[in-house]
Amino acid sequence: MAGMTSSSRPLLNSRLAEFGTTIFAEMSALAVQTGAINLGQGFPDTDGPEEVREAAVRALRDGRGNQYPPGPGIPELRTAIAAHQERRYGLSYDPGTEILVTAGATEAIAASLLALLEHGDEVIALEPYYDSYAAGIAMAGGTRVPVTLRPHEGSFRLDLDELRAAVTGRTRLLLLNTPHNPTGTVLTRAELTAIAELAVERDLLVVTDEVYEHLVFDGEHVPLAAFPGMRERTVTIGSAGKTFSFTGWKVGWVTATPALVTAVRSAKQFLTYVSAGPFQYAVAEALALPDTYFTAFRADMLAKRDLLAAGLAEAGFGVFRPAGTYFVTTDIRPLGERDGFAFCRALPERAGVVAIPNAVFYDHREEGAPFVRFAFCKQTGVLEEAVKRLRAM
Numbered sequence: 001m002a003g004m005t006s007s008s009r010p011l012l013n014s015r016l017a018e019f020g021t022t023i024f025a026e027m028s029a030l031a032v033q034t035g036a037i038n039l040g041q042g043f044p045d046t047d048g049p050e051e052v053r054e055a056a057v058r059a060l061r062d063g064r065g066n067q068y069p070p071g072p073g074i075p076e077l078r079t080a081i082a083a084h085q086e087r088r089y090g091l092s093y094d095p096g097t098e099i100l101v102t103a104g105a106t107e108a109i110a111a112s113l114l115a116l117l118e119h120g121d122e123v124i125a126l127e128p129y130y131d132s133y134a135a136g137i138a139m140a141g142g143t144r145v146p147v148t149l150r151p152h153e154g155s156f157r158l159d160l161d162e163l164r165a166a167v168t169g170r171t172r173l174l175l176l177n178t179p180h181n182p183t184g185t186v187l188t189r190a191e192l193t194a195i196a197e198l199a200v201e202r203d204l205l206v207v208t209d210e211v212y213e214h215l216v217f218d219g220e221h222v223p224l225a226a227f228p229g230m231r232e233r234t235v236t237i238g239s240a241g242k243t244f245s246f247t248g249w250k251v252g253w254v255t256a257t258p259a260l261v262t263a264v265r266s267a268k269q270f271l272t273y274v275s276a277g278p279f280q281y282a283v284a285e286a287l288a289l290p291d292t293y294f295t296a297f298r299a300d301m302l303a304k305r306d307l308l309a310a311g312l313a314e315a316g317f318g319v320f321r322p323a324g325t326y327f328v329t330t331d332i333r334p335l336g337e338r339d340g341f342a343f344c345r346a347l348p349e350r351a352g353v354v355a356i357p358n359a360v361f362y363d364h365r366e367e368g369a370p371f372v373r374f375a376f377c378k379q380t381g382v383l384e385e386a387v388k389r390l391r392a393m
Contacts, residue, residue: 015138022131023360027344036348037386039308039374040356042181042326046379048245049286049293056249056282065277071269072261073101073253073280080284081238081253088213089223091231097258100265103275104250105211105239106132111268112207112235112254113140113175121172126158128361128368130181130209137175145171146363149183155320156183156329160194167198173205179212179221182361182373183329184322186219196227205260206230211239211252214294217302218323225255232257235264240283242326243297245377249279301326301376304383308376311387317372326377329358333370340372351393353386 010017024041031038047053059065065074072078078095085091093099102108109132117123119141125133127146137144147163149156174195178187187195199206208224225234235256241247254264305321309328313319318331337343340357348354358371376383 015141016135019131019135019138023356027354027356030345030348031354034348034352036352036354037378037382037389038354039376039378039383039386040344040354042242042375042377043247044245044377045382046245049289052244052246052282052286052289055285056278059278059281064281065279067277069274069277069280071274072265073099073274074277074284077101077251077253077280077284077287080287081255084287085223085255089226091223091226091255093255094258098255098261100254100261100268101280102252102254102268103272104241105209105237105252107250107268107271107275108237108239108252108254108264109133109175109207109209110136110139111264111271112237113137113142113173114271115263115267116140116205116207116235116260117142117172120170122168122170123173123175124163124166124171125175126177126180127363128182128358128371129175129177131360133175133177134363142172143170144363148362148364148367149180149185150367151320151331155323156180156185158185158187158191160191163195164198167202167204171202171204173207174199175207175209176224177209178224179210179216179322179324181212181325182327182356182358184320184325184327186216186221186323188219189222192222192224192227196224196230199233200229203233205233205235207235207237209237211237211242212325213238214243215298215301215326216324217298217305221324235260240286243294244283244286246279246282249276249283251276251279251283304376304378304380307380308374308383308387311383311390312374315387315390315393317390326375328374328376330355330372330374331370332372338370340369344372352389 027040078099082095113136117140124145127148239252320329344357356373359365359368362368
């Protein structure tokens with residue numbers, strides 16, 4: 001039997017048995033097979049700033065980073081990350097001891113969980129959540145405890161009472177994401193204040209994924225580490241891919257206290273050790289771009305959000321207009337549909353568009369069954385064509 005040894009023991013260990021081929025791979029393959037417009041996976045269809053790309057080329061030609069870079073990341077990038085956190089949020093980090101460069105945010109999440117969890121520790125995550133969270137918790141031997149964001153007045157909101165009730169004596173860590181993928185929710189100052197107070201009261205560690213920090217359209221992004229008592233217990237994760245549209249470079253980072261960074265580095269060094277040498281030099285230059293770049297980037301994505309959200313509403317979807325990220329979550333029940341998996345698998349043939357069923361981001365699959373996610377980090381003409389196809393469906 002495929003996947004079995006002669007002793008009939010499964011080849012894949014039991015912690016990862018529930019994780020097969022990702023839905024992103026399945027839906028991207030459907031897009032290729034059908035020629036559909038892929039609004040499923042969240043990657044841009046154009047490159048980011050030319051000067052940043054040229055910085056990578058220059059580093060390659062100059063021989064910078066073509067061999068192993070330093071384990072924590074090149075000093076230029078760590079200094080640029082520290083300057084970014086200080087300039088944007090007034091948070092001071094030592095580039096030498098409080099910053100670690102990783103192979104994208106995905107590795108930062110995995111390394112943090114592997115480093116900080118003991119077998120059986122409970123991790124609270126806001127459901128729906130990016131699928132690597134569940135896999136990372138499983139690999140670390142932890143137990144995930146979902147707290148569900150639910151629709152409320154046009155967006156998905158956190159029930160703070162439910163969050164408090166989820167904390168037990170076995171809870172070790174809160175795994176947060178704001179701006180939130182896939183719902184587009186941006187946690188408010190009041191919500192973050194309550195989360196910080198809970199973490200301090202119950203002596204919890206927090207890993208916070210803030211890769212969409214520069215894509216907030218409504219409200220503001222406030223790092224959790226900025227709240228009282230959180231600097232010493234928070235691992236903050238950032239990434240260049242979402243902000244500069246070079247997702248293939250896989251450059252992410254961790255900012256935290258020396259003790260937390262040392263712990264995460266202990267796990268990270270045995271995952272990739274180092275990565276993306278020449279790209280690290282380019283990202284260091286990208287982080288120093290003037291504020292006009294970040295303002296224009298956000299304005300471009302805001303226009304695309306509004307274009308796709310309006311088109312989806314006109315096509316009959318229930319639309320949750322995101323406050324952040326570059327994803328729109330929709331409700332397919334107004335279309336007479338209830339099964340997001342079946343809907344998304346049929347959509348490429350029906351309309352020539354690919355989307356992702358939100359249920360893959362839930363432990364409670366029934367909670368996410370009627371919701372479908374579309375990405376708008378695409379060229380305007382591509383979005384206009386997708387909207388045209390969906391309207392004609």
